[in-house]
Amino acid sequence: MDAIDNIIAEIDRKAAQERNQQKIEEEGKIIAWYEKEVAKAKALHEEQLTKQSKTLEQKFKQLASRQQMDVRQETLVQKQDYLDQLFEEAYDQMKAWDKEAIQRFAKHNLKALDLKEAAVLLPAGPKVTExxxxxxxxxxxxxxxxxxxxxxxxxxxxxLVDVNGVQYNFLYRDLLQEVRNQAGNELSKKLFS
Structure with a gap:
């Protein structure tokens, strides 16, 4: 019976060896699978972090750009308001001219017209009419x-100066508006630079 016990012991030993070998292989496969899954999860996490960082950076740049544009727009509005105020003050000063200043202004502009035909002078406003x-x-x-x-x-x-239905406009507000239209950018640069 020793031989049968030896055979059984040998079979048990080989089976135990195979089980250990199979256990080691399966544990190795499980560890490899686990490490592979952990690496995938880390890579996916890094990818998502990178995407989110890029998205946040893009949103930040958009917000910063929008804020700069808002500041520029607000500054432009303030500059326009200031120019409006300056031209309104200039108009008020012109409107307050005394008789001599009005006549000097009219004389200068009438001579500068250098017309060759009959014309009609049409004063506007009480002080100018006087x-x-x-x-x-x-x-x-x-x-x-x-x-x-x-x-x-x-x-x-x-x-106004009327020459056969063609009117030359010397109304103060209109003259100032024309100056603003033609030289507004230049005035802004001088005032705000």
Whole structure:
């Protein structure tokens, strides 16, 4: 019976060896699978972190850009408001001119027109109407006949010169608006740089 016990013991020993070998192999497979899954999870985590970081960075850049644009827009509005105020003050100063200043302004601009035909001067606003009289027109000694038309008592100050239906506009607000349209950018640069 010793031989049978030896055979059984040998079979048990080989079976135990195979089980140990199989156990070691399976544990190795499980460890390899686990490490592979952990590596995948880490890679996926890193990828998601990178994506989220890029998304957050892009959102930050967009917000920063939007904020800069808002600041520029607000600054531009403030500059425009300041220019509006300056031109309004200039208009108020022109509107407050005395008789001599109004006449100097009119004389300078009428001579600069250098018209060759008969014209009609149309004063606007109460102070201008009082300053630009027939006596004033006669004192100009222009090379063309200039007559005085009916003055307008509107709130707009200045005058128009009518030559056969074509009107040259010297209303203060319109002149200032033209200056602003033509030189507004240049004025802004000088004022705000």
């Amino acid at each position: 300053a630009l009289t027939k006596d004033f027109i006669q004192s100009l000694n222009l090379s063309y006949p200039l007559s005085l038309g009916k003055g307008s008592q509107t709130s707009s100050a200045g005058f």
